[in-house]
Amino acid sequence: MKKIASYLLLFSIAICSSCSSTQTTVLGSYKDPSLRPNTYKKLFVAGLGADSTVKAKVENYIAQALNKRGFETVKGLTIFPPGVTTGDVKKSEAVLQKIRDTGSDAVVTIALIDQASDTRYVPGNSYPAGSSPYYQSFGGYYNNWYIPLNEPGYYKDDKLYYVETNLYDVKTEKLVWSAQSKSTNPSNLDKFLKSYKEAMSAELTKQGLLSSR
Numbered sequence: 001m002k003k004i005a006s007y008l009l010l011f012s013i014a015i016c017s018s019c020s021s022t023q024t025t026v027l028g029s030y031k032d033p034s035l036r037p038n039t040y041k042k043l044f045v046a047g048l049g050a051d052s053t054v055k056a057k058v059e060n061y062i063a064q065a066l067n068k069r070g071f072e073t074v075k076g077l078t079i080f081p082p083g084v085t086t087g088d089v090k091k092s093e094a095v096l097q098k099i100r101d102t103g104s105d106a107v108v109t110i111a112l113i114d115q116a117s118d119t120r121y122v123p124g125n126s127y128p129a130g131s132s133p134y135y136q137s138f139g140g141y142y143n144n145w146y147i148p149l150n151e152p153g154y155y156k157d158d159k160l161y162y163v164e165t166n167l168y169d170v171k172t173e174k175l176v177w178s179a180q181s182k183s184t185n186p187s188n189l190d191k192f193l194k195s196y197k198e199a200m201s202a203e204l205t206k207q208g209l210l211s212s213r
Contacts, residue, residue, distance in 0.1 A: 022186040024199040027162075029179040029207070037209050044104035044170070046076035048111040054189065058110055061193045065201075066108075069210065074102045100170055107168045113180075114162040123153040159185050161192070165200060179203055 043066055047058035056077055063073040079098050099107060160182055167177035181199055186192035204210040 022183060022191045022195040024181050024183040024192075024195040026199055026203045027180045027182055029203055030175075030177065031207055031209075032174070032176040035176045035209070037211075039176075040071070040106040040169075042072040042074070042102075042104045042106075044074045044076065044079075044099050044102060044107045046107060046109045048109055052077065052082035057189055058193065061197070062108065062110065065197050074099075074104050096170070096173065105170050106176070107166075107170060109164075109166045109168070111164050111166075112161060113164045116160045116162075118158045118160055119155055120158060161186060163196065177209070 045059050045063045045066070047055040047062075049055055056075075059075040059077060063075050066073050079102065080095075161184075163181050163183065165179045165181070166175055168174065169176050179200065181196065183192055183195060186195070201210060
């Protein structure tokens, strides 16, 4: 919180039409021992990045998800519109005061911290004579005799996005919760957000900070 302006990172999800379904996993998380359920009622949601279109979509989606959970929310772009530059808000105390003026008691930040590609080998299948499932009946064998008994393996490129989510107490500026997550092969921003929301909800529920639904 003391250096909110310096946290601004480019938050973008590449469009990869050939990618498989999105999967988000939590790599690690931190919870302040004193944090309890229902500690906060009004959350300031900040998507950290330079792309205002992406920021708006991230903040809108997360704010709506939190509203459904009973939280009141304020979106970052309503306080710091696209025209505001880091030079305009470089003093962290001025930023924090604007957030406090909204009546928010905690700040949620979502930031893309890294992206990478990973190549993995997908092994093929090999069926010894007589063991293929198609051999189990005459009809199956007759209809599928042309299917090769050896299916070659192949290499697949996965697109990986690493996101950090932090929760800060507005009054003390203290980090009270944090999670690092990895999203694999998001074909578009909507699918990423859905997968991300589900992963964060599961983690918060596991830690007793959200009720299961």
